[in-house]
Amino acid sequence: MASIKEQFEIPGKMRTWSIALICVGLLALIIGFATKGISTDQHQKDIFWGTLMYNSIYFLLICNGSMFFICATTLAMGGWQVVFRRVPEAISTMVPIFGLIAFVILMYIVFGMGSHTHIYHWLDKDAVTNDEILKGKSGFLNPGFFLLWTVLAIGLWSLLGWRMRKLSSEADDPALANQDAGKSFIWRNTVTASLFIVWFGLTVASTVPWLWLMSIDPHWYSTMYSWYTFASSFVAGISLVALWIIYLKNKGYLAYTTEEHLHDIGKFMFAFSIFWTYLWFSQYMLIWYANMSEETVYFKHRVEGAYKGIFFLNIIINFVCPILILMKRSAKRNYTLMTFMAVLIIFGHWIDFYQMVMGSVRPEDAGLSWLDFGIAFLFVGLMIFFVGKALAKKPLLPVYHPFVKESVIHYT
Amino acid sequence: MHLKYESQLREPLVNGDKNYHQVTEDICRPIEVRPTKLWYIGFFISVALLLFGVYSVYREVTYGIGQWNLNRTVGWGWDITNFVWWIGIGHAGTLISAILLLFRQGWRTGVNRAAEAMTIFAVICAGQFPLWHMGRVWMAFFVFPYPNTRGPLWINFNSPLLWDVFAISTYFTVSLLFWYTGLLPDFGTIRDRAKTKLRKKLYGIVSFGWSGSTKHWQRHESLALVLAGLSTPLVLSVHTIVSFDFATSVVPGWHTTIFPPYFVAGAIFSGFAMVQSLMVILRKVFNLQDYITLGHIEAMNKVIVLTGSIVGCAYLTELFMGWYSQNKYEQYAFFYTRANLFSPYGWSYWGMMTCNVISPQIFWFRKLRRNLYVTFFMSVVVNIGMWFERFVIIVTSLFRDYLPSSWPVYYSPTIFEMGFYLGSFGLFFTCFFLFAKYFPVIAIAEIKHVLKTSGENYKEKVGDIEKEPVEEFAHQYAH
Numbered sequence: 023m024a025s026i027k028e029q030f031e032i033p034g035k036m037r038t039w040s041i042a043l044i045c046v047g048l049l050a051l052i053i054g055f056a057t058k059g060i061s062t063d064q065h066q067k068d069i070f071w072g073t074l075m076y077n078s079i080y081f082l083l084i085c086n087g088s089m090f091f092i093c094a095t096t097l098a099m100g101g102w103q104v105v106f107r108r109v110p111e112a113i114s115t116m117v118p119i120f121g122l123i124a125f126v127i128l129m130y131i132v133f134g135m136g137s138h139t140h141i142y143h144w145l146d147k148d149a150v151t152n153d154e155i156l157k158g159k160s161g162f163l164n165p166g167f168f169l170l171w172t173v174l175a176i177g178l179w180s181l182l183g184w185r186m187r188k189l190s191s192e193a194d195d196p197a198l199a200n201q202d203a204g205k206s207f208i209w210r211n212t213v214t215a216s217l218f219i220v221w222f223g224l225t226v227a228s229t230v231p232w233l234w235l236m237s238i239d240p241h242w243y244s245t246m247y248s249w250y251t252f253a254s255s256f257v258a259g260i261s262l263v264a265l266w267i268i269y270l271k272n273k274g275y276l277a278y279t280t281e282e283h284l285h286d287i288g289k290f291m292f293a294f295s296i297f298w299t300y301l302w303f304s305q306y307m308l309i310w311y312a313n314m315s316e317e318t319v320y321f322k323h324r325v326e327g328a329y330k331g332i333f334f335l336n337i338i339i340n341f342v343c344p345i346l347i348l349m350k351r352s353a354k355r356n357y358t359l360m361t362f363m364a365v366l367i368i369f370g371h372w373i374d375f376y377q378m379v380m381g382s383v384r385p386e387d388a389g390l391s392w393l394d395f396g397i398a399f400l401f402v403g404l405m406i407f408f409v410g411k412a413l414a415k416k417p418l419l420p421v422y423h424p425f426v427k428e429s430v431i432h433y434t
Numbered sequence: 435m436h437l438k439y440e441s442q443l444r445e446p447l448v449n450g451d452k453n454y455h456q457v458t459e460d461i462c463r464p465i466e467v468r469p470t471k472l473w474y475i476g477f478f479i480s481v482a483l484l485l486f487g488v489y490s491v492y493r494e495v496t497y498g499i500g501q502w503n504l505n506r507t508v509g510w511g512w513d514i515t516n517f518v519w520w521i522g523i524g525h526a527g528t529l530i531s532a533i534l535l536l537f538r539q540g541w542r543t544g545v546n547r548a549a550e551a552m553t554i555f556a557v558i559c560a561g562q563f564p565l566w567h568m569g570r571v572w573m574a575f576f577v578f579p580y581p582n583t584r585g586p587l588w589i590n591f592n593s594p595l596l597w598d599v600f601a602i603s604t605y606f607t608v609s610l611l612f613w614y615t616g617l618l619p620d621f622g623t624i625r626d627r628a629k630t631k632l633r634k635k636l637y638g639i640v641s642f643g644w645s646g647s648t649k650h651w652q653r654h655e656s657l658a659l660v661l662a663g664l665s666t667p668l669v670l671s672v673h674t675i676v677s678f679d680f681a682t683s684v685v686p687g688w689h690t691t692i693f694p695p696y697f698v699a700g701a702i703f704s705g706f707a708m709v710q711s712l713m714v715i716l717r718k719v720f721n722l723q724d725y726i727t728l729g730h731i732e733a734m735n736k737v738i739v740l741t742g743s744i745v746g747c748a749y750l751t752e753l754f755m756g757w758y759s760q761n762k763y764e765q766y767a768f769f770y771t772r773a774n775l776f777s778p779y780g781w782s783y784w785g786m787m788t789c790n791v792i793s794p795q796i797f798w799f800r801k802l803r804r805n806l807y808v809t810f811f812m813s814v815v816v817n818i819g820m821w822f823e824r825f826v827i828i829v830t831s832l833f834r835d836y837l838p839s840s841w842p843v844y845y846s847p848t849i850f851e852m853g854f855y856l857g858s859f860g861l862f863f864t865c866f867f868l869f870a871k872y873f874p875v876i877a878i879a880e881i882k883h884v885l886k887t888s889g890e891n892y893k894e895k896v897g898d899i900e901k902e903p904v905e906e907f908a909h910q911y912a913h
Binding site: 099155159216301426430 | 437439440441442443444536537538667670674678681682683684689690691692693694695736743744747748750751752754755758759760761798899900901904905907908911912
C-alpha cells in the first residue's frame, strides 16, 4: 500500500508568493507611513492608522476563529473534523503574531497619537471633561483599562490556543491508541477547550468589540454589536479554513479529507452567512424601527452618505451571494465554487470591518484605496508565510486521535 | 457498503442486548397495556387543573379583562409572561428534530418524539394567552388580513404583534407536520401488532396506510429533510419575532438590539429544561432507561449550561449597556428597578439571575450532569427562572412608565389570572398524558436507524476495528 503524503513541505511557489505579497504590503506600509502616517494633517493620519487597525483586528479575529472552531467541535465531541484538524490549528498559530501586531497598532493609537485623533474620541481629555456622557463612560473607556484588557485578551487567546495545539501533538504518538489514554486525551482537550470558549465569550462575544471597535463612536451603543462582530469574523474564519484545505488537497495532501468534509464546511459557511445576516437585520431593523437619533446616527451616513455603495455591497456579498450560491448541495461539494465563495466571503467581511471602522473614522468620505489593499496584502502574505511554516511542522493527519477513524469514513 | 462504526470512546445510545424486535417490544409496551394507577391520578389532576383554567377564562370572557389585575401602565402582566414562557418551551422539540438532525447528533433519536410532542402542546398553550387577552374573543378573526366590510380598516402590517400571528401559526403547522410524518411508520408498527379490530382500524387510519415499502421510506426520508430545512429558520424566527414585540418599542429595558438572538437562546434553554423534567420521569415510569440513557440526559444538560451561559452573557451585556449608554432612562430601568434588590420588583430580577445564570453553572461538572435528582431539580429551577425573565422584562419596564404619577401602582395577579396559568398546565399535561398513553414516546424507526452504529451490543462487535492502523482501515472502508 502506498503511503499517503501527510508531511507538508512548503512549495517554492508558495514561499515566493507570500514574500511577494509581504513586499507589496511593506511598500504600501512605508509609502502610507511617509505620506499619511506622519502627516501633519490629522485626517490623513487617522486614515493611515485606522486602516492598519481594522486590518490587524480583522485578520486577528478570523485566525482566532479557527481556534474557536477547534474548541467548539472538541466540546461537542465532534469526530468529522479530525482529518483536517491540523489545518485550523496551523491557522490559529497566527493569533500571537497578528495579536502582537494589533497590540502595537492599538497601543500607538491610544498612547502615541495624542488626544486629537478621530479614531478614539474618548482619548480627548478636554472633550471628556465637557461631555457628561463621555465622562460617565470613562470608567470603561480609558487608556489603562484598554491596555490591561487588550493584553489579557490577546495573551489568553494565544496561551490557551498554544495549549490546545500542544495537546494535539500527542495524537502523533502511538501511546494514544490505548483506550484509557484516549479517554484522558479527550478529557484534557475538553478542559482546555472549555476555558478557551469561556474566555472567548468574555472577550470576542462581549467586551473586546466594544472596546476596540464600538468605542470609535463613543456616544453610540448597540447591545448586538459584539455578537455581530463575532458572526462576521467567524464566517470569514471558517472560509479561510476551507481555502487552506482546498489548497492542500490540490497539492496532493489531506488524502482522507474528501468532498464529504468540504460539504460540511460549506454548510458552516452557508449557515453562518445566514446567521450573520440575521444579526445584521435584527440590529438594523430595531434601530430603524425605533428611529431614535442617538441610535440612527450610526447608520445615517452609512445608508445615505458616502458609504452607501459599501453598505449595500456588504449585504450583497455576505448574504445574497452565499444564500443563492451555497444553497445547492452540489455547490458545497465543488472545489472551484467553494474556492470562489471562500474568497468572496473573506473579502466580504473584510469590507464589513472596513465600514465598521472607517465608516466612523472618516464618515464624510469613503473609498477603498491602494493603502487598504496594500495593508491587506501584507497581512495575507504574513498569514501564508507563517501558516505554511506551521503546517510543515507536524504531520497533517493526527493518526492516533481517538476519532480519526470516524472522520475517515465520514459521509454527509 | 457504509460501515456502521463509531469510536468506542462514545457512550452507546442504546444500552443492553437489543435487536430490532426488542426495540419494538420495549417502546410499544406502554401503549398496549392498561394504564397504571399513577397514570390515572396524573391525568385526573391535569384535567382538574384544565377545568379550573376553563372556569377562569369563562370569568374573563363573561365579565371582561377587569377580572385580571392589569392596570393603567401594566397592560401586559401574567398573560403575556405566560405566553412568552410557553412559546419558549415550545422551542426545544423542533430544535432537536431539525437543527440537531442537521448537526447529525445521534442522541436526538432518544428524545425527539416526546420533545416534539411537548413543543406542539406548549405552542397550543402559548396561543391561548394572546387569544383570550383580546377580551372580545369572538372578534379574534380580525387578526387575519382579508378584504373586509369594516371600511378601510386593515390590520397593521407594521406591528410585530401581527408578525407573531404569522410566525407562530407557521411554526405550529410545520412542527405538527414534522412530528406527524415522523409518527407514520411507528403508527404502522402499532397497527400491525394490534390485537383488536377497533385498534387496528384506528391506528390504520392515523398511519395513512403506511406499508413500509421502499417507496414510502424514500419519500418519508426526503420529506424529513425538507421539513428539517424549513424548521431550522422557523426555530429562530418565532422567538425573534416575539422579541420584536418588545424590542421595537421605545421603552427602557425593551428597546435593545441583542433581544432577538438572546430570546432564541433563552427559549432553547427553557425548552430543554422542560424536556429534562419530562424525560427524567418518563424514562422511569415507562422503563425506558435503555433508550433515554444517562448519556442523553448529560447531553441535554450540556445544552442547558451552554444556552444558560449565552443568556447570561446577554443579561450582562444589557446591564453593561444600561450603564455604558449613560442614558438616564436606561440606567433607571436597569439599576433602579431591576438590579436593585430593594426596588418593588427587585426580587424578580435576582430570582432570574440566580435561576438562569448562576445555578446552571453547576453543569460544568460531569458528575452533576449525570445525576438525575440534580437534573430534575435544575430543570424546574431553570423554568422558574425563565418565567421570571419574562416577568422582569414585561412588568418592571411597564410599571415605571414615563409618567411618574402612575408609579405607585404595584401589579400582582388575581386568582383568575393565576387560574388561567394553572389551566394552561392542565392543558399541557392532559395532552401529554394522552400522548404518552396512545403514541410511541420514542421514535421506534429512528432508534433502529442508530442501533447498529451506537447500540451497546453492536459496538462491542466492531471493537477490534479500533486496533487497526488508520491506513489499513481507510483502505478498507473509506469511500
